[in-house]
Amino acid sequence: MSGQSDSTRRPGRRVGDSGTRETILATALEMFADRGFAATSVRAIAKQAEVDPALVRHFFGTKQELFTTAVVDRSKVAGRMAEAFRGPADSIGERLVRTYFTLWEDPETGPLLQTLFRSAVSDEELAPLFVPMMFARLQDRASDAESATILDRATLATPQILGVAVCRYIFRIPVIAEEPLDDLVARLAPQVQRILEG
Amino acid sequence: MSGQSDSTRRPGRRVGDSGTRETILATALEMFADRGFAATSVRAIAKQAEVDPALVRHFFGTKQELFTTAVVDRSKVAGRMAEAFRGPADSIGERLVRTYFTLWEDPETGPLLQTLFRSAVSDEELAPLFVPMMFARLQDRASDAESATILDRATLATPQILGVAVCRYIFRIPVIAEEPLDDLVARLAPQVQRILEG
Structure with a gap:
């Protein structure tokens, strides 16, 4: 009571x-x-x-x-993602990709992201909150107008990095799961950079 | 008995x-x-x-x-995906992307793909079979050497189309869920074409 x-x-x-x-x-x-x-x-x-x-x-x-x-x-996820947006604009793609995959591979945040993803996929009410959750702290660091643009762009980059994460950490497709993190970052960063530049 | x-x-x-x-x-x-x-x-x-x-x-x-x-x-999924690989080599990306998203939007195969994806995400033994299942019929239509190459390339293109499918049909992110199918195909086809050409 x-x-x-x-x-x-x-x-x-x-x-x-x-x-x-x-x-x-x-x-x-x-x-x-x-x-x-x-x-x-x-x-x-x-x-x-x-x-x-x-x-x-x-x-x-x-x-x-x-x-x-x-x-x-309470987790580092949203804070780390927001941090990735700090720094030189021409390397934001690389920082975002490296931060995202490092969170999946971190023994502290990795299991949480697995749970987060599995839960969002199987719960209809949680599903639409998955991406906003990742970027929730972005709004703290910019004016409203700026953060709206950044948030839209970050959302557009999500399929790109999420698709690789699912194939690598959930479905464990060998050719994608075994790619060294640095190679993966080098391959995805330019694509994400282009999307973030709009 | x-x-x-x-x-x-x-x-x-x-x-x-x-x-x-x-x-x-x-x-x-x-x-x-x-x-x-x-x-x-x-x-x-x-x-x-x-x-x-x-x-x-x-x-x-x-x-x-x-x-x-x-x-x-018994479903059309693997057969349709294999069919997409037939035809002119320079438009294979467009056929693959259009076929894949049409399967997700088809009232017959869409619910099955939802179940398939949700099940693979939540079942550790099923997870590694998800992508091979999509491309299972590919091997019927080419020599072993050819089909191995095609299968590898198709697998490498998976994160690209799967990431968009998850954001569109599972997480229903408005900006991605509302894009007309033709625009989506036009946007993704060149990327997938480049991956399939190796």
Whole structure:
């Protein structure tokens, strides 16, 4: 039984609210990555985080929304992708491609991306959130007009890099899975650069 | 209880064996497409086809193998992909891209491709069979040496077209999902043509 009221948001929020929020997100991310999206319920996350399920729903809405918030706020994925856009404009393609595939190969973020992709493919409500989740932090670093353009371009480059990631990490097609990362980056970077330049 | 011996293959096979094989494949494809791969058991297929589960395993091996055989033999997918490789060499990219996306949009094969892709993503044993399944009929139409080369090239073109299909039909990213088919073909065909030309 939760002692916290979740029906009103008072201006003077109690100390501990932000800690609770962080605990829920960290617990959720860990459980989703371990067990998969379908097998992890909001109730189980609440139990593990020692809070009331109603509080989780109050903070984060649906399970899909909790998942995307946990990925964006608590994993390195969205932050790293946004970082890739920093730096000289003429090498942004290379940075984006290298960052994306490094995240898939990183022992910390790789399993999460596998879960993220598998969950998005099998859950109709999560599916349309997959790409926005990857680029969620992009909007923090530019004016609204700039970030809208960057976001559109980044979205257009997605099929290019996602198709290779699926063949390499999910379907494990030998000729694509065995290509050294540097060769893969050298091959894809110019294509992505052209798309990002519009 | 099946009256058919499945432990020996006699030279004089009984009339009806090939009909039984066809019935099992048709039943399997229909059930997989309707219910999904995970929710369809060999036992349920056998029951629906009115044969012994042991006979299904004898003919087709694992559920994964039954699925790929059903898709290759009983759906239009592999046959249409192979057909796309027939005709003038300088327009093979366009034929391949148009055929692939038409299969995704066809009300008969579209749902099957959705099931096929979702199943391959979530089943580790099925995953490596996804691309070979698409191109399974290619080998029927060329010498071994030729078909090996064509198959390698076709495999290398897969990330390009698969990435767009995932973004368009699974993640339904608006800017990619709403592109008219003719524009999409015009955009991707030259890229795929270059890959197929090696």
